[in-house]
Every structure is written in structure tokens, then in C-alpha cells.
Amino acid sequence: MTGFIVRRILAVIPTLLGVTVVIFLMLAITPGDPAELLLGERATQESLDAMREYLGLKEPLHVQYGLFLKRIVQFDLGETIWTREKVSTEIKERFPATIELAVAAMLISSSFGIILGLISATRQYSWFDYISMVGSLIGVSMPVFWLALVLMLVFSLTLGWFPMSGRLGIDTNLEVITNFYLLDSILTGNGEAFWDALRHLALPAFALSTIPLAIVARMTRSSMLEVFRQDYIKTARAKGLSEFKIVMKHALRNGLIPVVTVVGLQFGILMGGAILTETVFAWPGVGKWLFDGVVKRDYMVIQGGTLLVATTFVLVNLVVDLLYAVINPRISVR
Amino acid sequence: MNENAPAKMGWGHLAARCPLRARNPEERHPIFDQIEKFLKNKTGVAGLIIIVFFTLAAILAPLLTPYDPNENALYEQLKPPVWAEGGAAKNLLGTDDMGRDLLTRMIYGARVSLTLGVVSVGIAFLVGSFLGAIAGYYKGWPDSLIMRIMDIILAFPHILLAIVIVAYLGPGLRNAMMAIGIINIPRFARIVRASVMEEYGKDYVTAARAVGAGNRRIIFNAILPNCLAPIIVQASLGFGAAILDAAGLSFLGLGAQPPMSEWGAMIAQGRQLILRAWWVMTLPGIAILFAVLGFNLFGDGLRDALDPRLRD
Numbered sequence: 001m002t003g004f005i006v007r008r009i010l011a012v013i014p015t016l017l018g019v020t021v022v023i024f025l026m027l028a029i030t031p032g033d034p035a036e037l038l039l040g041e042r043a044t045q046e047s048l049d050a051m052r053e054y055l056g057l058k059e060p061l062h063v064q065y066g067l068f069l070k071r072i073v074q075f076d077l078g079e080t081i082w083t084r085e086k087v088s089t090e091i092k093e094r095f096p097a098t099i100e101l102a103v104a105a106m107l108i109s110s111s112f113g114i115i116l117g118l119i120s121a122t123r124q125y126s127w128f129d130y131i132s133m134v135g136s137l138i139g140v141s142m143p144v145f146w147l148a149l150v151l152m153l154v155f156s157l158t159l160g161w162f163p164m165s166g167r168l169g170i171d172t173n174l175e176v177i178t179n180f181y182l183l184d185s186i187l188t189g190n191g192e193a194f195w196d197a198l199r200h201l202a203l204p205a206f207a208l209s210t211i212p213l214a215i216v217a218r219m220t221r222s223s224m225l226e227v228f229r230q231d232y233i234k235t236a237r238a239k240g241l242s243e244f245k246i247v248m249k250h251a252l253r254n255g256l257i258p259v260v261t262v263v264g265l266q267f268g269i270l271m272g273g274a275i276l277t278e279t280v281f282a283w284p285g286v287g288k289w290l291f292d293g294v295v296k297r298d299y300m301v302i303q304g305g306t307l308l309v310a311t312t313f314v315l316v317n318l319v320v321d322l323l324y325a326v327i328n329p330r331i332s333v334r
Numbered sequence: 335m336n337e338n339a340p341a342k343m344g345w346g347h348l349a350a351r352c353p354l355r356a357r358n359p360e361e362r363h364p365i366f367d368q369i370e371k372f373l374k375n376k377t378g379v380a381g382l383i384i385i386v387f388f389t390l391a392a393i394l395a396p397l398l399t400p401y402d403p404n405e406n407a408l409y410e411q412l413k414p415p416v417w418a419e420g421g422a423a424k425n426l427l428g429t430d431d432m433g434r435d436l437l438t439r440m441i442y443g444a445r446v447s448l449t450l451g452v453v454s455v456g457i458a459f460l461v462g463s464f465l466g467a468i469a470g471y472y473k474g475w476p477d478s479l480i481m482r483i484m485d486i487i488l489a490f491p492h493i494l495l496a497i498v499i500v501a502y503l504g505p506g507l508r509n510a511m512m513a514i515g516i517i518n519i520p521r522f523a524r525i526v527r528a529s530v531m532e533e534y535g536k537d538y539v540t541a542a543r544a545v546g547a548g549n550r551r552i553i554f555n556a557i558l559p560n561c562l563a564p565i566i567v568q569a570s571l572g573f574g575a576a577i578l579d580a581a582g583l584s585f586l587g588l589g590a591q592p593p594m595s596e597w598g599a600m601i602a603q604g605r606q607l608i609l610r611a612w613w614v615m616t617l618p619g620i621a622i623l624f625a626v627l628g629f630n631l632f633g634d635g636l637r638d639a640l641d642p643r644l645r646d
Contacts, residue, residue, distance in 0.1 A: 018486030030502045141627040143578055145585050146601055146619030153608055153615070272491020276582055280605075290494075291586060294501040306498050310490045 004325055012318050019310045023303055024068045028061065030299075037299050040081040077304040082296055087304035090289065095308065096179035097167060098285035101278070102270045104205035109213035110263045114256070116213075117220025121255075122247060124225060132217060139214030144273060148207035148280040155203060162203050163196075165282035172196045204281040208273060212266035219262045224255040257328050264320030268313040371639040378635015384628030392444040399435065403442040403595040407433030412611045428613045430603065436614065439595035440621050446596045447625060450511045450580045451573045457515025459569055462522025467553050469523065470530030481527070484520035492517060493582055500588045507596070510589035514579050518572050525568055529561030563640035570633030574626040581622050597622045 027034050035051040036043065043051075052058070056067045071077070077087035116136075120129040156164045167181055168174060174193040177184050182201070185194035227233065228251060236246045275287035282288065286305055293301025372378055391398065410433035414421040421428060427437040465484075469477040487495065499513035500506075533539060534557070542556045581598030583589035590596030592603065597618040604615025 014482060015485055015489050018482065019489050022486060022490075026498065026502050137627060137630060138623065141574065141578075141623055141630050143581050143585075143598070143601070143619055143622050143626075145582060146615075146622065149601065149605055149608065149615055150619070153612055157609060269491055272494040275493060275497060276585070279586065291497070294497060294586075294588070297501075302498060302501055306490070306494065309494055313491050314489050 001325065005322060008318065008321055008325075012314060015314055016311060019307070019314065020069060020072060021065065023306055023310075024065050027299055027303065028064070033057075037297075038078065038081070040298075072307065077307070078300040080293075080301050081298045087300050090301075091286065091304060091308055093179060094284060094286045094289050097181075097283060098271065098274050098278070098287055100180050100182060101201065101204055101208060101274055101283060101285060102267060104201050105208035105270055106212065106263065106267050108205055109209040109211075109216055109266065110259075112209075113213045113216025113263075114220050114259065116217040117259075118224060118247070118252070120217070120221045121224035121228065122243075129221075133221070136214035136217045139210045142210060144207055144211065145276040145280050147210060148204065148277055151203050151207055152280070163200050167197060167200050167284060168193065169196050169200075204277050204283050207280075208270060208277045211273070212263070212270065215266060216259060216262055220255070220259050223258045224251060227251045227255040230254075257324070260327060261320055261324050264316065264323065268316040268320075271309050271312055271316075368639050372635055375635040375638055377631050378638065381628045381631025381633070381635055384624055385632055388444045388625050388628065389448060391441050392448050395441045395445060398441055399438040401435040401438040403434065403439045404593045405434065409433065412607070412614075414611070415613050415617075418613070427617055428611070430600075430614045431607055431611070436617060439600060440597070440618055442595040443597045443600065443618065443621060444625070446507070446590060446594065447577050447580065447622075450507065450514070451576045451629075453511045454514040454518065454576045454580070455569055455572050457512065458518035458522050458572060459565070461515070462519040463526045463558070463565060465519070466523035466526030467530050467558060470527035471534065471549070471553050471557070473531075477527070480523065484523050487517065487520050490517075493579055496579055496583060497586070497588060500583060505588045505591065507584075507590040507594065510580055510583045513583070514576050517579075518576065521568055521572060522565065525564045526558075526561060529564060530557055533557045533560055567633055567637040567640060570629055570636055574629030574633065577622065577626050577629070 027037065030037060033048075034055060035048050035057060038055075039047055039051055056064045059067075075088050077091070079086055080090060083090070116132045120132050123129050152164060156162045163169060172193050174181060174185055174190060174197070175188050177187055181197040182194060185191070185197055233246060233251060236250045241250075271287075274283075274285060275291050277283065278285045278287035279291050286308060290301065290305030290309070292298075293305060407429070410425065410429050411431055413425050413429040413433075415428040415436075416423055416426050418428070425435050425437070427435075427440070429435055430439070465480050469480040490498075495517045496510070496513040499516060500509050503509040503512070530553070538560075539552060539556060542552050547556065580589055581596070581601070584596045584598030585602045587599075587602065590599045592599060600618040601615055604611070604613075604618070607614050
């Protein structure tokens with residue numbers, strides 16, 4: 001087990017290095033002077049020279065990469081062209097918003113997904129099973145940004161149940177501590193802000209949750225069906241246990257092992273999918289910031305944002321693998 | 335699949351063993367059993383019907399509609415669909431803010447989406463299969479090198495990498511197709527690598543080597559035709575994903591550029607009109623939904639028929 005964990009953690013290092021190489025090379029192979037790309041068109045000659053010095057553009061490519069890596073390790077991701085703010089500072093402000101959104105979407109999709117999958121599996125070939133499986137197929141086939149717009153049109157513009165965009169109403173006061181608004185409002189005992197933040201979160205989180213919800217539901221169903229065929233379930237039935245007890249005490253624990261992996265992997269994918277959802281709902285997270293960076297050709301933002309999201313993705317996948325090893329004893333044999 | 339069926343080299347044996355020509359059922363190639371099996375799968379066939387529907391719409395576009403997708407009609411702006419108040423049969427699904435017929439643009443949009451699906455899946459398929467075959471056949475350092483590169487591509491969340499590639503290459507449909515092709519290479523590479531490794535030790539490969547076939551011939555004429563099943567399944571599922579990703583890129587303004595009638599770009603345009611004309615934003619999304627659903631159903635059906643081991 002320890003061997004597996006160590007090997008798995010070590011395997012992350014080349015992947016993360018590879019990610020930095022890709023991000024570094026993308027700027028290097030883009031036509032034009034990297035210093036000019038990073039500073040924008042209106043940069044002065046002095047600042048351009050300073051940037052060239054800073055990037056080590058006179059040095060060979062591998063030395064430039066070394067400098068790039070050194071800056072990353074020191075959390076020096078440069079300044080944005082447009083706000084002249086440190087990229088690391090901007091990330092600190094925005095990352096909690098993205099995490100909050102992704103966690104909310106994950107909670108929605110895993111809880112509803114597991115419940116739907118479970119009911120479908122216990123009533124295989126019933127109308128409930130049929131509808132939820134067709135629904136999950138539609139869920140994975142739907143463009144998320146389109147669903148987000150439809151939700152916005154129906155629930156905020158037409159019915160007025162939810163706010164249209166942002167994280168908090170203009171007239172809501174909240175003392176920001178961690179930048180996780182739900183957490184902040186709990187910490188400051190601000191019930192009004194909590195409710196407002198929750199209402200702002202509802203639509204984007206639901207839109208973002210559809211694809212993982214569908215995948216989790218399908219996975220839970222097939223995994224539970226597999227478990228129901230096992231001998232120990234037959235034994236439990238033969239003992240005369242109630243169906244509820246069989247499902248909850250015997251089948252669920254084993255059936256959910258593969259589901260945990262899927263849920264974890266989806267969390268990483270959500271970080272990427274958040275770009276579209278955040279853009280539609282003007283959610284001030286890393287995804288929208290990264291997209292704005294792409295539109296404004298702010299390469300420091302693109303580099304920093306990509307590095308952050310990819311690193312998070314790799315680390316989440318690592319945690320999922322380790323978690324899988326912990327809950328599934330069979331893996332340590334390999 | 336019939337495990338005992340002799341795996342043959344090349345593609346010509348298929349024609350020789352088609353059901354019409356085979357003298358007895360024993361000689362019938364297993365692929366025809368698989369086609370039969372697929373046709374019994376209702377959802378898979380439903381997917382196929384949807385795909386055929388969209389393909390026909392794309393090919394016959396000029397015959398299906400009297401309008402030009404990019405022709406502005408100043409007096410016909412924002413007409414609602416025929417069933418809504420104020421709608422007319424002249425524009426069945428209404429018009430956009432430039433008076434362009436929405437149904438016409440959606441039909442022509444099928445052309446764009448299917449083309450980009452073919453191109454991007456084609457890139458991923460060709461490059462991915464090639465790299466996967468090399469990695470699986472030669473093993474050793476080529477395998478390590480190729481698969482590490484694939485791991486790095488997979489280290490980026492799907493759509494993020496496409497967005498970043500387009501950000502550097504510049505927006506446009508061509509670059510979007512390329513980006514989507516690149517991000518899908520690892521899927522094919524992994525599948526082909528695994529299949530090639532599985533086939534490598536089989537007798538027919540040894541036989542081919544014994545009769546003096548070179549590595550290239552063994553890989554492409556002997557092994558690859560025998561690992562087609564999972565590749566085809568992946569291609570169908572990947573096609574749907576490519577349509578979704580491309581729509582996302584176009585929605586963000588990084589893919590197809592106006593006035594091209596691409597579904598994602600049409601949704602982006604409809605977004606500005608969300609309060610005045612719900613149909614401009616809503617209807618193209620339904621087209622995407624059905625097209626992607628078609629490829630997903632078809633892919634699932636194929637998987638069940640060709641390679642039951644791949645079921646989730």
C-alpha cells in the first residue's frame with residue numbers, strides 16, 4: 001500500500017513538469033516577441049527591455065525554461081497587462097469562487113446521481129429506470145452553456161426566482177474573510193448574505209452539475225446491478241433480510257467504490273467546464289478570468305490560469321487515486 | 335466476437351466473405367453477425383437514424399430551404415416561430431435580428447458541425463492510432479515517450495486545453511478543429527496501444543513475421559484491422575464530444591466566426607437577444623442536443639455489438 005502511494009505521488013512530478021513545459025512552449029512558439037506579447041502593444045521600450053531581461057530571452061530556450069520554472073516555484077506568475085495586478089493576487093481572489101461553484105455542483109451531482117442510480121438499479125427496466133437513463137443520456141449530450149442560458153431565461157428572467165449573475169446582490173453587505181462567500185457569511189453570522197449567496201450559486205451550480213450528475217447516475221446504476229448479482233447478496237436475501245437492509249448495508253458500500261472514482265474525476269473536469277458556466281453567469285471565478293484573459297490576449301493571465309487549473313486537475317486526480325486505494329483493498333495487491 | 339475465427343491480414347477478405355457471396359454460414363465474416371446484433375439494438379438504431387437525418391440535412395441543405403443562411407432581410411427581423419403568437423409559416427422557426435431564417439441557418443449549421451466532427455475526429459483518429467500502434471508494438475522507450483506526452487495532454491481539463499490552444503493559434507473554425515483534434519489524440523492512442531499489445535502475441539502476428547512481413551506491414555495490415563472495434567466506438571462517441579466542444583468554443587467566440595451559421599455561434603448571438611427573442615438562443619441548442627445524442631446512442635449501440643467488454 002505504502003509503495004503504491006509513494007509511486008503514485010512520484011508519478012505526478014513528471015506530469016506537472018510536462019504541464020509547465022507545454023505552458024512555457026506555447027508562448028515560446030507563438031509568433032512575435034514574447035516580451036511584447038506579455039506586456040501588450042502599448043508597452044514602453046524600457047519595460048520591454050526589463051521584461052526581456054526578466055524572461056531571459058537572450059539565453060537559450062532551456063535556460064529560459066529554467067527561469068520560468070524558478071518563477072513558478074516562487075509563486076511569481078507576473079502581472080496582468082490590463083489591471084497591472086499580480087497574477088497570484090488575482091488568483092487568490094478568484095479561486096475560492098470557482099472552488100465554491102465546483103464543490104456545490106459536485107454535491108448536487110453526486111447526491112442526486114447516486115440516488116437516481118440507486119433507484120434505477122433496484123427497479124431495473126421500470127419506467128423510473130427508463131426515464132432516468134434517457135434523462136442521463138440527454139444530460140451528457142447537452143451543451144452546458146446552452147442549458148445555463150435556458151435556466152437563466154426561465155428561472156431568473158421570466159420567473160424571477162433566482163438572480164441572473166454574480167455572486168452577491170449589490171445591496172448585500174458581507175465582510176469577506178476567505179472569499180468563500182457561503183463560509184464567510186457563516187463565520188460572520190450573516191444570515192441574509194448566506195441566503196443571497198446561496199441563491200446566486202443555485203443556477204450556475206445546477207447547470208454545471210448536469211453532466212457529472214448523468215455520469216454518476218449511470219455509473220451507480222451499472223455498478224449496483226453488478227453487485228446485486230454477487231453471491232453475498234443472494235446470501236443476504238436467503239437470510240431473509242429486508243430489501244432496504246440489503247441495499248443499504250450490503251450492496252451500497254461495495255457498489256459505490258467505482259462511483260467514488262468517477263465523482264472525483266468529474267470534480268477535476270468541472271474545473272475546466274466552469275469556464276463556460278462562469279462566463280454565462282458572470283461568476284467572478286478563475287474560469288471567467290481566464291476566458292477574459294484569452295479575449296484580451298493577456299498571456300500572463302492565460303499562463304497563470306492554465307497552470308492553476310491544470311495543477312488542480314492533476315492533484316485532484318492524485319487524491320482520487322489514493323482515495324480509491326484506501327477504500328478498495330484489492331488495489332494494494334497490484 | 336467469435337474468438338476462434340482466424341484473424342486474416344488486410345482488408346480484402348471482408349469482401350470475399352460478405353453474406354451474399356459466402357457459400358455457407360460458417361464462412362460468413364463475423365462483422366455481419368455484428369451488424370445484425372447492432373440492428374437489434376433499438377437505441378443504437380435510433381442514434382443511427384438521427385445521424386442519417388442530420389447528414390441528409392447537411393447534404394441537401396440548398397434543396398431543403400428556399401433561403402440563403404446569410405441573407406439579411408431587414409423587414410423580417412425577429413419573427414417568432416410559427417406556433418408562437420405573430421409567427422408565420424414563411425419562417426417556420428422564426429428569424430434572427432438580421433431577418434435571417436433560423437431553420438435555414440440551423441440546417442446549414444449541420445454542415446459545419448458534421449464537417450468539424452469529421453476533421454477533428456479524423457485528426458485524433460489518424461495521429462492517435464499511429465502513435466498508439468507505435469507505442470504498443472515497439473514498447474520500450476517509444477512507448478514511454480509517447481504515453482508520457484499523452485499523459486501531459488490528459489493533465490489538462492478537456493475544454494481548457496482547446497481554449498488555450500486556440501488562444502495562441504488565434505480564433506477561427508480551422509484552429510478550433512485542430513485544437514479539438516489534438517485534445518482527443520490520447521483517447522485513441524491509449525485504446526490502440528492496449529489493443530495492439532493484446533494482439534501482439536497472437537499466432538497470426540507470429541505467422542506474418544515468419545513469412546517475412548516487415549514491421550510496418552505487420553502493424554498496419556495485420557494488427558490494426560483486428561483492433562478496429564474499440565476505435566470505431568471511440569470515433570462515434572468522440573464525434574459527439576467534438577460537436578459539443580466546438581459549439582462551446584464558438585459560443586465563446588473562439589471557433590466559427592460570424593456570420594457563419596454554426597450552432598454554438600448562433601447561441602452566442604441569441605444570448606444578446608435573450609429578452610426579446612427566446613427562440614434565437616434556444617432552438618440551435620436543441621439541434622446540438624439531438625446531434626450529440628445521436629452519436630452517443632450510436633456509439634453505445636456499436637459498443638454493445640462490437641465489443642461488450644467495453645461496457646461501463
